[in-house]
Amino acid sequence: MLVGVVPEARMDVCGVSAEDVELEYVSAAGIRERGALGRLWPVRFESVRPERRFPAFRGQGNWCGWYWSATCGGHVGYEPWLERDHLMLFDFDPLVAGMSSQPFRLSWTGPGGKRVRHTPDFFVRRADGTGLVVDVRTDERVGPEDAVKFAVTAAACRSVGWDFARVGTPDAVLMANVRWLAGYRHPRVHRPQVAARLVEVFTDGGGLLAGALRVGDQIAVLPVLFHLLWRRVLAVDLEGGLLSADTRARLGIVREGGQDAVTSSAVASG
Template sequence: MGNATVAGSAKPRAGSWNLGAAQLSRRHVGDGAEEIRPLDEVAVDDVVASTPWRTFRWYAGQQHYSGTYWAATESDHVIYESRLELARLLFADFDVGVQRIAAQPFLLSCSVGGKERRHIPDYLLLTNAGPVIVDVKPRRQLASKTVAFTFEWTRSVLTARGWRYEVWSEPPPIELENVRFLAGYRRAWFFDPDVLAAVRSAVWEGIRIEEALSAVSAYPAPSVRAALFHLLWRQEFSVDMTQRLTTASVLRTAS
């Protein structure tokens, strides 16, 4: 959901580029010491446990928007370097198939056509289906030959390692608006287990949000409303995220 696609989705042409042995550099948590190893010898769990290769920068007149986002998936803050990267973080945090999120996870280096190339991907997502390396780039920049070249050799190297690679651009605006709204209810410790249980018992397949809210009368309405949105964030229930979320939205139960 929200995956705006990718330049370089065609079959990698690694053989035609004469790619040299790739190396991955990561930084240890704590002292920030650098470790460089051949890519095919690196365990993804070690990469996830690394500190970001670089942190965001603040300077006068900068054109990008940097910050930190508290991710429920990590129970910790994750950095981003643009509003588009923040959007990708929101979607990753909302995805129940994502187990870990690592920002600026490593420096990838490789000899491409006899020249040393280097690239730092934006995110590593450890998912139920395996690792996914993500680069985030505005759609308008994907036509750049330099950008396309970087993403293509990166894709070739990472897919040869057995890792998935994704280039993510602007998501559908309504989906982003819905996910951003539900993210306001992501912190589990704010919610009374009794209220959550009452909301669960009031929801059935096809009921509208307004009907579910009115069915729980034993607790204050604001608490019931917040609890329902938290359960939507956890995806215990679902709605059509391609449509604007309203009290008329129809709830679906987990299959």
């Protein structure tokens, strides 16, 4: 489910190099740093502070907030709800190891010598160590100047081995299901003995409610079941329809030490 690379506006950006682009960020210690992208790209940008504050005021046109990420074990900021939705998708993705919002500001010299600035929405660190820079913007909201900024940002990212993606509105059914499961993402929901029993019950697959009732009282079991779905210990089709009592679940694929592994009772209880 990890978001891929989205092609941007066609323009001549072949000449953009990491030394042409300046990067400015605020470290985890609150120190503002600045330098060429070619020098600063090794920074662990998934751990930096937001480059700018998230405003809140009466009559505000968009919604700002902080999303608690199970992946990061802390809060990550967002501005519109569309950014929050993508944060949930990143958090739900087993290939994501960390993320930060508004991680840095990029700037470069544009036509006529004018300085152009752009602050991407997210930096995502994948489990394999690679980086992904993300801008959240629907197609209808991308003007000519925005398209140029995204194209230059994509070229700058490629120059240091990062990927770049511009993402829009996610699939409605997928997003509704992930929002539901996100309510059970916190580790406090986990109960090892119940989880291990659920893995046994769903070894051969089955309906969610029927499987939960085989384990015990649904009030106690269902939260653990949803937590296992969030962690991908159990798997369901999240795009074919909204989760229901009859949705069929099966053992999922989880990652242990960077390797894919079929779910086991030991994994579920951990």
